[in-house]
Amino acid sequence: MSDPHAIRRRRLLFRAEHRGFKEADLVIGGFARARLQSMTESELDEFEALLEIPDQDLYAWVVSREEAPEDVNGPVFRALAKSAHAVSRT
Incomplete structure (x- = not known):
């Protein structure tokens, strides 16, 4: 049987990399690839809630076009x- 935490992280990564544009x-998926494995349960909860927000x-x-x-x-x-x-400055 698969680890439920690993399954959750894979699902979140997929959702982060397939936002719609x-x-x-690139921005959200790249962040997820870099950080998901080290996130705590509460951080995963927060990230999952962020993924529920409409893409635009x-x-x-995130890019400070509007205030969060x-x-x-x-x-x-x-x-x-x-x-x-950091990505936008490179």
Whole structure:
């Protein structure tokens, strides 16, 4: 029987890499590839909740095109936004 935590991480990675438009796939999927394996259960919960947000909204907040609502602005979101900004500077 497969490890339920590994299954959850694979599902989250798939969802992160298939957001609906290429820029979001790259930014959110890249973050997931780099960070999912080290996330705690609470961080996985936060990331999963972020993936429920419509693509255009989440991407706009991550790249600071729009300000993120306070209820979204948790540690995982801030790490995601920071990684997106690091990518954009290279």
